[in-house]
Amino acid sequence: MDFKSKKKLKNESFVDKFLEGRDGEGRGDYDGGFKSGSNDSLIPGLYDDVALNCLAWACRSDYFSLSGLNVRFSKLMKSGYLYELRKKLEIVEHWVYMVCDPRGWEAFDPMRNKWVKLPKIPCDECFNHAxxxxxxxxxxxxxxxxxxxxxxxxxxxxxxxxxxxxxxxxxxxxxxxxxxxxxxxxxxxxxxxxxxxxxxxxxxxxxxxxxxxxxxxxxxxxxxxxxxxxxxxxxxxxxxxxxxxxxxxxxxxxxxxxxxxxxxxxxxxxxxxxxxxLVAVVDNQLYAVEYLTNDVIKYDKENKKWDVLGRLPVRADYSNGWGLAFKAFGKQLLVVGGQRSQEGEAIVLNTWCPKSGIKNGSLDWKVLGVKEKVGVFVYNCAIMGC
Structure with a gap:
């Protein structure tokens, strides 16, 4: 088998398998592993398997725009293949999904410091307010x-x-x-x-x-x-x-x-x-929030006891831990909670990396993002990494 034939087969295993059976178009027009016309290539001048690796490294927030370029890009994005490829390449972006208003979910993209509204759930009103x-x-x-x-x-x-x-x-x-x-x-x-x-x-x-x-x-x-x-x-x-x-x-x-x-x-x-x-696991280490003292504690697996590390950046004792999120955010701990100031109410996302250690008896929390004018109560929060 010559080089061109090998590249053609490789390309088909990468791309054409998710196009197969969808529209019947373009399965025989490869030329040496890339499409013969620039309009048919994912990225003109590149083999599709190389182009896919480039696209896998693009920001998740760009995928929606990419899907609008042409039919082939749209099918690629809707196939979910790029997320499988990202998983194999160990490319992970963590987004924060949360509800601070019962009417709808929003996602926070930390790389772009951008909030994205999700479509409304097609449920009845009882579900929205329960x-x-x-x-x-x-x-x-x-x-x-x-x-x-x-x-x-x-x-x-x-x-x-x-x-x-x-x-x-x-x-x-x-x-x-x-x-x-x-x-x-x-x-x-x-x-x-x-x-x-x-x-x-x-x-x-x-x-x-x-x-x-x-x-x-x-x-x-x-x-x-x-x-x-x-x-x-x-x-x-x-x-x-x-x-x-x-x-x-x-x-x-x-x-x-x-x-x-x-x-x-x-x-x-x-x-x-x-x-x-309120618990979170980072690097297979378990952390929790002590509501009454507003402390972050860590579980000692060997001695089966909890150790106090430092204070939260927000208060949890006001409402017995309700309205606050404490999550693993990749290699960091994430606290999502409401804060009031002269400028008004806001939801603030704070992170701390356990590997950074404890400085002067305190945890060095960093502000990841802010959602203004939404109240101070977090109803639901989840972290999606892909």
Whole structure:
């Protein structure tokens, strides 16, 4: 096989597989691995596989504009192939998705310091104004809430820039623990529509859009928090009844599908009026917020205890942890909360990198972004990295 034939086959494996069967156009007009006409090439003068690598390094915020260049670019963007390529090349941009107004979601692009409005969820008004949980997994944002006739889950597709009804969840619930790792997410516990506290768990695979049941936890719990650490899923905190708090944690090994109970993993007892534990994992290290003292604490896995690191850049004690987001943002911790000043109210996004250490007994928080004139309460927040 000569060089031109090899390059042609390579190009077809990169590009034509997602065009195949879509419109029947342009599968035989390659010339030495690139399109014979400049209008048919992704980037004129470049082999398409080289062009794809260039496009993978473009900012996510440019993809919407690129999709409007021509039909071929539009199909490329809608195929989701570039996000798969970015994953292989380990190219990640973290965007913040949040709701500070019940009427709609917005995304913050930190590279462009730009806020982007998402399309409105095509749900009923009950869903808009009811309490919700949210979770980013793969290139999707899942939002769980109540519609007029029961629980509903909507998902926003980054690739299609649209909302879709997420079907297939086995036990609809609220007030559950959740976490995601790559293209999979786990939800555990919570309450059903009758108020019963659950110990069941489910796994969602965003690459297939399918839900599957997992083994149940040892204890039913609601108002708990979930996260992945060391490739295992954990649940901490919460309440096992309307009056009884849990200080134990539970660990799920997805390989063996078995739960392990960890005594005393989260000694701070939850109360019904308090928010679930605010936790985040950076570099497989677990951090949390202590509501009453406004401190950031870190879990010592070896000694199974919590150490105080420093203060938050905003106050969490005003509302028992509600209205505040504490998330992993790549290699940094992110705190999203409201602040009041002479200029008015605003939501401020602050980051701190644990690798930068603690200076003079304090954490060196940096302002990542500001959203003005939206109040001071964060209803939902999720971080999508892709």
């Amino acid at each position: 309490d919700k949980e949210s979770l980013a997994v793969g290139s999707e944002l899942l939002v769980f809430g109540r519609e007029l006739f029961g629980f509903a889950t909507w998902k926003y597709s980054l690739i299609h820039h649209s909302w879709f009804k997420c079907e297939g969840i086995n036990h609809p619930r609220c007030l559950f623990a959740s976490g995601s790792l790559g293209s999979v997410a786990v939800i555990a516990g919570g309450s059903d529509k009758s108020g019963n506290i659950l110990k069941s768990a489910e796994l969602y695979d965003s690459s297939t859009g399918k839900w599957e049941m997992l083994p149940s936890m040892h204890s039913p719990r609601k108002l708990s928090s979930g996260f992945f650490m060391d490739d295992k899923f954990y649940v901490i905190g919460g309440m096992t009844s309307h009056t009884e708090s849990l200080t134990c944690g539970e660990e799920l090994d997805l390989k063996t599908r078995k739960w392990r109970r960890i005594e005393g993993m989260y000694p701070n007892e939850n109360k019904a009026a308090q928010a679930p534990p």
